[in-house]
Amino acid sequence: MEAATEVAETAPVPPGLGDLLDAGDGAVVTLVAGDTRLAAHRAVLAARSPVLAATFQHDTSHVTITDAEGPVLRQLLAYCYTLQAPQLPSMAPQLLAAADKYGLSGLKDACEQQLAARLHVENAATTAVLALSHSCSRLKEAAVAFIKTHTYEVVMTQGWADAVVSHPHAVVELTCLITEPPAPNSPPATTEGGPATTEGGPATTEGGPATTEGGPATTEGGPATTEDEGAMPATTEVGPTPASHRQLPCDPSQAHVTAALPTIPQRTASPDEATASPMRNLPGRERDGRLIQAAKQGTVEALQELLATGADVGARDENWSGWTALHWAAYWGDAEAVRCLVDGGAQVDARDHRKIAPLHLAAFNGxxxxxxxxxASSADPNSRHHCGGTPLHAAAHSGHADVVAVLLEAGSEMRARDNMGKTSLDYARLNKHQHLEEMLF
Incomplete structure (x- = not known):
């Protein structure tokens, strides 16, 4: 009974349970986690945890906890006796998982609050995956809102890269949540960094991002590009890109392919007057909002009509860090939409609130x-965002050899360092993209 005494000393028994301390040995069960063995009263544990209560129906005297370490078991047991959640932020993820498994809703809620209060760029991806894995609605909402506000920074972290490898399905779900707009007539979830509030999500268009209602689909498809050389799995994309989007293969044998930069042929949009007339009657702000939504959806005809009726090609999506329509088209890799917007006078080096240019987004997503x-439209191959990263840093981080080759051919500085002193080669090595080392050395 030594272990039981230790727990009682650190976790005072609340009124009404004191008589259990004098109960016979049959009232006690031993919990085992690794080398840790703790004795506790069946009645206490059964009253707190429906899962343990079901276990005790088999009249077992030992319960092995396979997915929690000794310190976590101690805190779990202390909570069962005191109903007081420990203030241990470093242990909160493990405690949350254990609380979810054993049905301790109060402890789970407390862990959610602790984790939500300590969200930052480095742990946001891990926290979001934890919330999705254990159906933590409030923590999920907080993590998604945070990532929407700091999307580029979060997806550049090792935490995101690790999540892609260890929890690919959760990352796919997370990317859908990050990119989906809120329901019609509902206020935006955040004041900055959230999705646009216009009605509807990205539409399924030929050559554009495939979606289902409420978010990007996981079916095959993707934005129209001049490259069609097979798709990489969605989980290889280290960025908020839906599973429907294609990735160019990072084939080491193609590492030195340098295609000539194409010129962009001029096109004139001539929308049907019957369609264009209603567009002209829309307020300017609504036209601009529709232009950004059309870029998200990849609907080129709508882009042409809106531009022809006076929509501002430089309008900003203030709910997503000030992205322009060109940012969105470049992010999705929609070549036809990019062509249309550039023809319409879009600034190729437009910067969002964090100085991210469309070229950064296209390079990052391959x-x-x-x-x-x-x-070819004079975008700066050495533009720097607020963290000092260039498009070459972004392509090297994600492992896109074809993009690296094109950027180097265009004059990207191979040895440029970001604000943390890292070169593109450093990021390639950090993320184990060995096929890029020879190109960037």
């Missing part, structure tokens, strides 16, 4: 054709 188009 959209070679869009990278070529932007460079």
């Amino acid at each position: 959209h070679t054709a869009v990278v070529q188009m932007l460079l």
Whole structure:
């Protein structure tokens, strides 16, 4: 009974349970986690945990906890006796998982609150995956809102890269949550960094991002590009890109392919007057909002009509860090939408609130054709965002050899360092993209 005494000393028994301390040995069960063995009263544990109560129906005297370490078991047991959640932020993820498994809703809620209060760029991806894995609605909402506000920074962390490898299905679900707009007529979840509030999500268009209601689909498809050389799995994309989007293969044998930068042929949009007339009657702000939504959806005809009726090609999506329509088209890798917007006068080096340019987004997601188009339209291959990263840093981080080759051909500085002193080669090595080392050395 030594272990039981230790627990009682650190976790005072509340009124009404004191008589259990004098109960016979049959009232006691031993909990085992690794080398840790703790004795506790069946009645206490059964009253707190429906899972343990079901276990005790088999008249067992030992319960082995396989997915929690000794310190977590101690805190779990202390909570069962005191109903007081420990203030141990470093242990909160493990405690949350254990609380969810054993049906301790109060402890689970307390852990959610602790984790939500300590969200930052480095742990946001891990916290979001934890929330999704254990159906933590409030923690999920907080983590998604945070990532929407700091999307680029979060997806550049090792935490995101690790989540892609260890929890690919959760990352796919997370990317859908990050990119889906709120329901019609509902206020935005956050004041900055959230999705646009216009009605509907990205539409399924030929050559554009495939979606289902409420978010991007996981079916095959993707944005229209001039490259069509097979799809990489969605889980290889280290960025908020739905599973429907194609990735160019990072084939080491193609590491030195350097295609000539294409010129962008001029096109004139001539929308039907019957369609264009209602557009002209819309307030300017609504036209601009529809232009950004059309870029998200990849509906080129709508882009042409809106531009022809006076929509501002430089309008900003203030609910997503000030992205322009060109940012969205470059992010999705929609070459036809990019072509339309550039023809319509979009600034190829437009910066959002964090100085991220469309070229950064296209390079990060491996959209070679869009990278070529932007460079052919005089985009700066050495533009830097607020963390000092260049498009080459972004492509190297994600392992896109074709994009790296195109950027180097266009004059990207191979040895440029970001604000943390890292080169593109450093990021390639950090993320184990060995096929890029020879290109960037």
